[in-house]
Amino acid sequence: MIDLIIFLSLVALGFGAGTFVEKRHYRRIRTREAATIHLPITTTKQVDCLPETVQSVELVQGSAVISVDYFKRLLASLRNLFGGNVKSYESLIDRARREALLRMKEKAPQAHMIVNVRIETATVGRKANKKGVGCLEALAYGTAVTLKESA
Amino acid sequence: MKYTPRLPERNDNVSPASPIKELAVLAGGLLAAIVGIYLLLGIAVDIIVPRLSPAVEQRLAGPFLRTVSHFDDAAEGTRARVQRLLDRLQTDCAELPFPLQVHVKAGQTINALAFPGGHIVIFQGLLDEVASENELAFVLAHEMGHYIHRDHLRGIGRALVFITVSTLTLGPDSPVANVLGSALNLTEMRFSRAQETRADTFGLDALHCLYGHVGGSTDFFQKIPADQDPGRFGHYFASHPENRRRIDHLEEMTRARGYVSAPPIPFSSSE
Amino acid sequence: MSDRFNVIFKGEVLSGVDPLAARKTVAQLLKVDTAKAEELFGGQPTVLRRDVDRTTAEKIQRALQNAGADCELVPLEDGAAPAADTPADSPPAPPRADAPQEAVVHHYFETEEGHQMIVTNIETIPGKTIVEHFGLVSGSTIRAKHIGRDIMASLKNLVGGELKGYTQLMAESRRQATERMIAQARQIGANAIINVRYSTSSVAQGAAELYAYGTAVKFV
Numbered sequence: 001m002i003d004l005i006i007f008l009s010l011v012a013l014g015f016g017a018g019t020f021v022e023k024r025h026y027r028r029i030r031t032r033e034a035a036t037i038h039l040p041i042t043t044t045k046q047v048d049c050l051p052e053t054v055q056s057v058e059l060v061q062g063s064a065v066i067s068v069d070y071f072k073r074l075l076a077s078l079r080n081l082f083g084g085n086v087k088s089y090e091s092l093i094d095r096a097r098r099e100a101l102l103r104m105k106e107k108a109p110q111a112h113m114i115v116n117v118r119i120e121t122a123t124v125g126r127k128a129n130k131k132g133v134g135c136l137e138a139l140a141y142g143t144a145v146t147l148k149e150s151a
Numbered sequence: 152m153k154y155t156p157r158l159p160e161r162n163d164n165v166s167p168a169s170p171i172k173e174l175a176v177l178a179g180g181l182l183a184a185i186v187g188i189y190l191l192l193g194i195a196v197d198i199i200v201p202r203l204s205p206a207v208e209q210r211l212a213g214p215f216l217r218t219v220s221h222f223d224d225a226a227e228g229t230r231a232r233v234q235r236l237l238d239r240l241q242t243d244c245a246e247l248p249f250p251l252q253v254h255v256k257a258g259q260t261i262n263a264l265a266f267p268g269g270h271i272v273i274f275q276g277l278l279d280e281v282a283s284e285n286e287l288a289f290v291l292a293h294e295m296g297h298y299i300h301r302d303h304l305r306g307i308g309r310a311l312v313f314i315t316v317s318t319l320t321l322g323p324d325s326p327v328a329n330v331l332g333s334a335l336n337l338t339e340m341r342f343s344r345a346q347e348t349r350a351d352t353f354g355l356d357a358l359h360c361l362y363g364h365v366g367g368s369t370d371f372f373q374k375i376p377a378d379q380d381p382g383r384f385g386h387y388f389a390s391h392p393e394n395r396r397r398i399d400h401l402e403e404m405t406r407a408r409g410y411v412s413a414p415p416i417p418f419s420s421s422e
Numbered sequence: 423m424s425d426r427f428n429v430i431f432k433g434e435v436l437s438g439v440d441p442l443a444a445r446k447t448v449a450q451l452l453k454v455d456t457a458k459a460e461e462l463f464g465g466q467p468t469v470l471r472r473d474v475d476r477t478t479a480e481k482i483q484r485a486l487q488n489a490g491a492d493c494e495l496v497p498l499e500d501g502a503a504p505a506a507d508t509p510a511d512s513p514p515a516p517p518r519a520d521a522p523q524e525a526v527v528h529h530y531f532e533t534e535e536g537h538q539m540i541v542t543n544i545e546t547i548p549g550k551t552i553v554e555h556f557g558l559v560s561g562s563t564i565r566a567k568h569i570g571r572d573i574m575a576s577l578k579n580l581v582g583g584e585l586k587g588y589t590q591l592m593a594e595s596r597r598q599a600t601e602r603m604i605a606q607a608r609q610i611g612a613n614a615i616i617n618v619r620y621s622t623s624s625v626a627q628g629a630a631e632l633y634a635y636g637t638a639v640k641f642v
Contacts, residue, residue: 040154041558042637043617044545076626078177083568086629087166093562094164121623157556159609163602164562
């Protein structure tokens with residue numbers, strides 16, 4: 001009985017706090033995305049300008065580690081029994097990636113574009129033999145290209 | 152190639168479904184699955200029981216006997232006397248797939264249990280209540296009736312499926328079988344009304360076969376007044392709230408088969 | 423005068439056009455790589471098409487002019503051997519006689535909702551000109567197989583071989599990730615996604631996470 005109470009309160013805590021944190025994070029992500037929208041990022045290698053106008057190139061990267069909450073983990077483990085889309089983790093990954101991209105962009109505020117952007121995901125903090133995720137990391141990196149003033 | 156800054160309005164990478172709804176669907180599904188498995192196991196018991204060979208059944212005994220291993224054995228003399236009575240019933244009046252063996256345990260509950268593999272467990276408490284040999288013989292014959300109809304396997308319930316599978320695949324002494332066995336509570340074994348009636352019928356016939364009369368067959372039931380809660384009476388009565396009905400049934404059968412009653416042979420648990 | 427022509431390109435660029443941009447567009451138009459394109463613009467006359475009728479020749483000329491370059495139509499004289507001075511390494515895959523724009527057959531990725539989009543993992547769309555880009559778009563899914571399949575898979579681990587269930591799981595999820603990426607691209611008004619990359623990670627046990635991302639562009 002006491003186990004059940006602990007379990008239910010953990011689920012409630014996970015849901016309440018998790019939703020709050022997620023909403024707040026999404027709000028922050030959206031404002032910052034709007035603020036950095038002027039900086040184009042592409043996955044292509046082509047630098048869309050004449051070679052003479054380039055002032056500098058620089059590797060920039062950004063990463064973010066986002067943790068799962070108890071409620072989401074419960075949903076995921078239930079989902080694991082039945083199969084299908086693990087919807088509860090979608091927002092987690094989405095947040096991690098967008099945050100990583102934003103941090104990458106914010107590393108190069110002076111740049112005119114970031115080209116050849118690549119994104120990687122890794123899980124960290126998972127104990128050996130233990131089910132479930134601790135948290136996951138998204139890494140974004142690319143080459144920031146800065147043009148000369150006159151260009 | 153010019154750059155147009157634009158952000159998507161909608162987030163396509165996150166499903167719009169509400170997490171609470173998903174939880175409800177998943178938990179409901181899980182519940183349905185559990186209920187389904189429970190029902191399937193019930194069906195599996197019915198399938199397994201008639202197909203379980205006596206040899207396999209004897210291999211299953213181990214995990215079940217461990218469930219009463221925390222009771223001390225009663226005096227060997229008492230056991231031997233009960234065993235002798237049982238042997239007479241077996242050789243003269245019943246055809247069983249394997250020889251039955253009696254275990255007398257020192258518990259005070261008034262109870263007798265039929266374990267797989269032909270192990271009848273009787274508690275000292277029951278022997279103390281018994282006044283005549285015929286009365287004891289009826290109890291033993293009743294349990295034999297469960298063996299003949301294999302009720303003792305059905306009575307174990309769904310755990311039987313797990314124990315059978317684990318014993319057959321991993322052997323009778325595997326830790327899995329031990330854990331399963333220790334989780335059982337066989338003192339709460341239940342039989343249906345039809346199963347009890349069948350066992351009573353068999354018991355009455357065996358009693359008549361052994362003594363030539365059926366005196367003492369209903370004595371045991373009359374020890375508890377019809378309206379009394381069985382309380383400290385274990386399985387033997389616990390699953391039969393309708394003692395009156397059973398007594399009526401036995402008396403009716405006695406009349407129908409023309410059995411006669413005669414004074415029973417006295418019996419005392421202490422020699 | 424014959425009405426058969428050779429189309430000869432001498433690397434001329436129309437006035438007021440950025441030579442770099444023209445070179446890129448022409449390279450796309452003719453489906454040649456950068457090195458080849460530089461050779462074409464090197465000043466040496468190259469025969470693009472040999473012995474074509476007037477309408478076709480003029481069509482090619484118009485297409486090149488649209489791209490910012492010009493070419494010469496040289497009428498074939500009877501018995502003349504115009505091919506004599508043609509370099510041996512003329513473009514390996516000159517555009518077909520009819521409109522060069524349609525020379526490449528484009529396969530569109532069709533989503534379940536019936537939307538179509540060109541998705542490539544190269545930097546360009548051959549035969550098309552990319553005029554606008556919108557930055558990065560991405561799609562991701564996490565999918566788990568039900569427990570029965572998981573058990574079958576662990577049994578299969580004993581003997582090896584292909585895990586059909588998992589192959590299917592990954593393929594389905596990857597498709598869904600692609601569709602989500604396309605949905606995002608459609609939202610911001612793109613009609614193609616170039617240089618698409620896929621990545622896979624295992625987020626939770628028994629579940630796979632598929633991710634697709636690329637650059638949303640608009641071509642004409």
